[in-house]
Amino acid sequence: xxxxxxxxxxxxxxxxxxALALTGCSSGGSKDGASNQKDTENAKRQQSSIEFGKAQDSxxxxxxxxxxxxxxxxxxxxxxxxxxLDPAQIYVSDEGSLSSIIHRGLTGYKATSEDGSKHEVVGDxxxxxxxxxxxxxxxxxxxxxxxxxADGTPITSADVRHTFERLFAPFISNGPTYIxxxxxxxxxxxxxxxxxGGPYGGKHLPDTVLATPxxxxxxxxxxxxxxxxxxxxxxxxxxVVSQKKDxxxxxxxxxxxxxxxxxxxxxxxxxxxxxxxxxxxxxxxPIRHQYVDQFNIxxxxxxxxxxxxxxxxxxxxxxxxxxxxxxxxGNLSKVLADPKLKSRVVSGYQPYxxxxxxxxxxxxxxxxxxxxxxxxxxxxxxxxRAYGGAQxxxxxxxxISPTVSGYNPSFDPFGKKKKPAGDPVKAKALLKEAGKVxxxxxxxxxxxxxxxQYSTAMAAGLQKAGFNVQRQEIPAETYYDQIGKVKNNFxxxxxxxxxxxxxxxxxxxxxxxxxxxxxxxxxxxxxxDKKVNADIDRxxxxxxxxxxxxxxxxxxxxxxxxxxxxxxxxYYKQTQIAGSKVGGLVYDDVLGGVDPRRLFVK
Amino acid sequence: xxxxxxxxxxxxxxxxxxLTVVAFLLFFGMPRDPALLMCGKTxxxxxxxxxxxxxxxxxxxxxxxxxxxxxxxxxxxxxxxxPCPAPCFGYSYHTNENVWSTLxxxxxxxxxxxxxxxxxxxxxxxxxxxxxAWKRGxxxxxxxxxxxxxxxxxxxxxxxxxxxAFLVYQTHLFxxxxxTNFTKNPASWFTGLVIPWAVLSTIFAAQYTRMARSSMIEQxxxxxxRTARAKGMSRSYVFFRYAWRGSLIPIVTIFGIDIGSLLGGxxxxxxxxxxxxxxxxxVEAVKFSDLPLLLGVMLFSAAMxxxxxxxxxxxxAFIDPRVRLx
Numbered sequence: 035x036x037x038x039x040x041x042x043x044x045x046x047x048x049x050x051x052x053a054l055a056l057t058g059c060s061s062g063g064s065k066d067g068a069s070n071q072k073d074t075e076n077a078k079r080q081q082s083s084i085e086f087g088k089a090q091d092s093x094x095x096x097x098x099x100x101x102x103x104x105x106x107x108x109x110x111x112x113x114x115x116x117x118x119l120d121p122a123q124i125y126v127s128d129e130g131s132l133s134s135i136i137h138r139g140l141t142g143y144k145a146t147s148e149d150g151s152k153h154e155v156v157g158d159x160x161x162x163x164x165x166x167x168x169x170x171x172x173x174x175x176x177x178x179x180x181x182x183x184a185d186g187t188p189i190t191s192a193d194v195r196h197t198f199e200r201l202f203a204p205f206i207s208n209g210p211t212y213i214x215x216x217x218x219x220x221x222x223x224x225x226x227x228x229x230x231g232g233p234y235g236g237k238h239l240p241d242t243v244l245a246t247p248x249x250x251x252x253x254x255x256x257x258x259x260x261x262x263x264x265x266x267x268x269x270x271x272x273x274v275v276s277q278k279k280d281x282x283x284x285x286x287x288x289x290x291x292x293x294x295x296x297x298x299x300x301x302x303x304x305x306x307x308x309x310x311x312x313x314x315x316x317x318x319x320p321i322r323h324q325y326v327d328q329f330n331i332x333x334x335x336x337x338x339x340x341x342x343x344x345x346x347x348x349x350x351x352x353x354x355x356x357x358x359x360x361x362x363x364g365n366l367s368k369v370l371a372d373p374k375l376k377s378r379v380v381s382g383y384q385p386y387x388x389x390x391x392x393x394x395x396x397x398x399x400x401x402x403x404x405x406x407x408x409x410x411x412x413x414x415x416x417x418x419r420a421y422g423g424a425q426x427x428x429x430x431x432x433x434i435s436p437t438v439s440g441y442n443p444s445f446d447p448f449g450k451k452k453k454p455a456g457d458p459v460k461a462k463a464l465l466k467e468a469g470k471v472x473x474x475x476x477x478x479x480x481x482x483x484x485x486x487q488y489s490t491a492m493a494a495g496l497q498k499a500g501f502n503v504q505r506q507e508i509p510a511e512t513y514y515d516q517i518g519k520v521k522n523n524f525x526x527x528x529x530x531x532x533x534x535x536x537x538x539x540x541x542x543x544x545x546x547x548x549x550x551x552x553x554x555x556x557x558x559x560x561x562x563d564k565k566v567n568a569d570i571d572r573x574x575x576x577x578x579x580x581x582x583x584x585x586x587x588x589x590x591x592x593x594x595x596x597x598x599x600x601x602x603x604x605y606y607k608q609t610q611i612a613g614s615k616v617g618g619l620v621y622d623d624v625l626g627g628v629d630p631r632r633l634f635v636k
Numbered sequence: 637x638x639x640x641x642x643x644x645x646x647x648x649x650x651x652x653x654x655l656t657v658v659a660f661l662l663f664f665g666m667p668r669d670p671a672l673l674m675c676g677k678t679x680x681x682x683x684x685x686x687x688x689x690x691x692x693x694x695x696x697x698x699x700x701x702x703x704x705x706x707x708x709x710x711x712x713x714x715x716x717x718x719p720c721p722a723p724c725f726g727y728s729y730h731t732n733e734n735v736w737s738t739l740x741x742x743x744x745x746x747x748x749x750x751x752x753x754x755x756x757x758x759x760x761x762x763x764x765x766x767x768x769a770w771k772r773g774x775x776x777x778x779x780x781x782x783x784x785x786x787x788x789x790x791x792x793x794x795x796x797x798x799x800x801a802f803l804v805y806q807t808h809l810f811x812x813x814x815x816t817n818f819t820k821n822p823a824s825w826f827t828g829l830v831i832p833w834a835v836l837s838t839i840f841a842a843q844y845t846r847m848a849r850s851s852m853i854e855q856x857x858x859x860x861x862r863t864a865r866a867k868g869m870s871r872s873y874v875f876f877r878y879a880w881r882g883s884l885i886p887i888v889t890i891f892g893i894d895i896g897s898l899l900g901g902x903x904x905x906x907x908x909x910x911x912x913x914x915x916x917x918x919v920e921a922v923k924f925s926d927l928p929l930l931l932g933v934m935l936f937s938a939a940m941x942x943x944x945x946x947x948x949x950x951x952x953a954f955i956d957p958r959v960r961l962x
Contacts, residue, residue: 115731115920117730117731117732204686204689204690205690205716207686207687282716283716283717283732284717284718286732287717287732287733301741301912302731302733302738303731303738303742303912303916303917303920304741304742304912332814332910333912334910334912334916335910336910338797339910342800342801342805343812345805346804346805348808350812351812512925515669554684
């Protein structure tokens with residue numbers, strides 16, 4: 035997924051303006067030993083591959099959270115309102131967190147350690163994470179007994195069929211498209227042709243694609259092996275939708291839910307109240323709890339506000355939390371340094387990796403030496419500083435995040451970890467060899483406080499190496515639209531991307547497959563390398579996730595080192611804080627934030 | 637008087653219609669494609685065309701404007717999200733909420749903020765300004781004018797967090813800033829808004845102090861006031877009977893404009909304190925390039941300013957009969 039989704043990006047930009055104005059520039063840069071060790075631990079735990087659990091692991095109830103008790107109300111302070119409640123329209127992380135307690139899917143991620151740091155994919159509504167007999171082409175799921183919608187009606191295979199068939203309807207445009215593309219065996223949006231208009235005209239997907247032989251059984255049939263299906267099904271975007279209660283576009287405002295909580299009241303941009311769903315049976319759910327009576331969610335709480343409120347820790351603030359708001363840059367060092375706050379602060383990596391895209395469509399960028407010069411000259415320190423220092427951003431060596439299987443911590447071909455300020459001398463030598471000293475380099479940067487800050491310093495670094503850098507400001511709300519155009523006339527621009535599940539199969543193909551280059555596609559650098567394209571086809575067919583992870587990583591390393599089209603900048607990190615009376619606080623690596631499913635009031 | 641108000645209202649309606657045309661053309665006619673923001677990760681020309689159709693922006697601009705105008709007066713039922721009764725501003729691109737319902741939902745917060753703050757800044761500003769004029773040249777005058785100078789140079793985004801840090805988080809003298817519906821809990825409504833009122837009125841009151849002082853001093857030098865004093869009337873009688881009324885005219889003008897603007901949304905205050913009013917809605921609309929919402933907020937704010945201009949004009953006529961005659 036793109037960083038925060040297209041919508042959230044604009045939000046980040048505007049809101050961060052306030053952050054900077056109020057807090058001043060953060061220190062950044064330094065990193066103590068303890069912090070280093072914790073990062074290594076975090077990375078270690080996050081890169082470990084998530085395995086598919088066995089059938090017995092899919093049986094509810096979820097293991098008790100130590101010390102948990104039922105009752106109480108938790109106030110949740112969120113920056114952005116939820117634009118979508120229809121599972122099929124959910125892609126951004128804050129809606130994903132909400133989805134984790136109101137919606138359910140065929141599979142889900144179950145925490146396998148008490149601190150919630152390890153996971154496995156298990157059956158959520160299904161009895162297991164899926165069985166395949168032909169290496170991933172055919173997957174069979176059986177629904178559990180006793181699973182119900184919030185209105186008490188049973189969830190059947192007809193609902194699951196409907197869930198997938200409506201993904202082809204034209205009004206579904208925001209959610210993930212992996213499974214639709216796999217079903218239609220085609221990239222891009224051509225998949226919609228498989229069931230034009232969705233199931234509303236009485237048409238259905240053929241049994242050769244999706245079969246539901248009885249009320250409990252669902253069979254997915256793909257033309258190519260899709261070993262990642264259990265991961266994909268665990269995405270919030272593939273949570274089930276009630277066939278009987280489907281109101282098409284209106285479902286986005288009032289969906290039927292199946293999770294432990296249901297929406298009692300929602301005022302967009304103001305508040306949302308979640309209450310217990312009495313038709314949710316914990317015996318059917320190995321992932322979620324229902325300790326808290328009610329969640330009162332308040333929107334438009336900026337990071338500074340939520341941090342101050344949670345630090346205050348008096349009255350209702352002690353039972354407050356934010357599912358997604360981070361500790362603001364101004365308070366971050368203080369929060370991490372205070373031992374008294376340790377028990378109510380959690381940290382982890384976000385799935386996003388920042389990268390400087392070199393526009394391979396530009397004639398001047400065809401010269402590999404020029405690209406290498408950019409790669410060596412580009413200073414990363416300003417980028418880290420702009421986001422609040424080492425606690426909020428880590429210098430990246432490669433394009434695969436520490437949260438993704440196959441991450442290689444030692445990969446750093448341009449020595450960015452050792453020389454985060456860049457190597458202008460080496461860069462200048464390369465530029466001289468290419469005979470391009472003084473060449474014009476157009477740097478399109480996002481007009482956010484961070485963008486303004488890092489782009490100025492990055493431009494200065496490139497200038498030192500002999501480039502004549504022209505910075506061009508791009509409004510935040512149209513940034514991805516503008517750089518997403520194939521003919522965009524910028525030479526370099528920065529983007530961020532996060533894996534949709536802990537496998538680089540959701541990173542490498544969308545970002546580096548030359549055959550998907552078109553306006554709006556995520557191959558922002560326009561990488562079109564024969565070897566990369568062929569390798570993507572080859573690795574997509576590997577059914578062993580561990581081997582596949584290794585191979586995906588090799589492709590990404592080839593892109594950085596040999597194609598030199600995408601220069602890794604940083605791994606995004608996040609620190610969150612909760613009130614002292616909120617129990618069960620854990621940073622969930624998969625959600626990329628606090629895990630709302632296990633919270634309780636102390 | 638009625639004819640006077642009718643004339644002014646007619647003028648305001650013409651301005652509003654012109655504003656609607658200009659705003660619509662500016663928003664919907666510019667070379668930007670809101671569909672791109674909703675197109676997701678795998679955006680293709682097909683998918684874009686689909687969204688254009690869903691949003692109704694596949695039609696020509698004049699056609700879109702005509703449909704929009706019709707919607708304002710008779711409502712529309714061509715939205716997938718449901719019927720849109722008049723006045724129909726359409727549905728938000730970002731949240732799919734009915735724009736008019738959203739405006740109405742956010743209005744009480746903005747009205748509460750505006751009315752409370754206006755009450756404070758009018759009385760504090762006017763009171764201190766008049767007192768400074770009364771005590772012209774004394775320490776009181778210097779204190780008030782000096783204080784007003786300092787406060788008017790302050791910014792809400794500076795004073796707001798400062799007030800929160802000190803009054804809420806450190807000393808716990810005040811409740812957390814939060815909007816509660818007045819009808820639901822008047823006490824919470826009051827305690828939750830005290831700080832935003834105080835901060836907003838601090839900035840405004842300083843201007844009123846300065847304006848009231850200079851206006852009153854000017855009035856005190858008018859011939860009719862000096863004549864009254866020469867006739868032996870007491871200073872306080874002349875001050876309140878003759879000078880006060882004349883000094884109000886510029887105050888009423890600025891107050892009308894200020895309250896009209898505030899009712900259209902106190903953007904910085906609402907944003908600083910996280911109050912879900914029209915100002916915050918405007919920020920959200922800009923953030924998400926949500927054109928229907930942006931247009932709705934803008935026209936609503938413009939209508940408020942025009943409405944209060946008419947009220948100001950009527951007040952002029954009430955205060956000064958010469959205006960009525962002209």
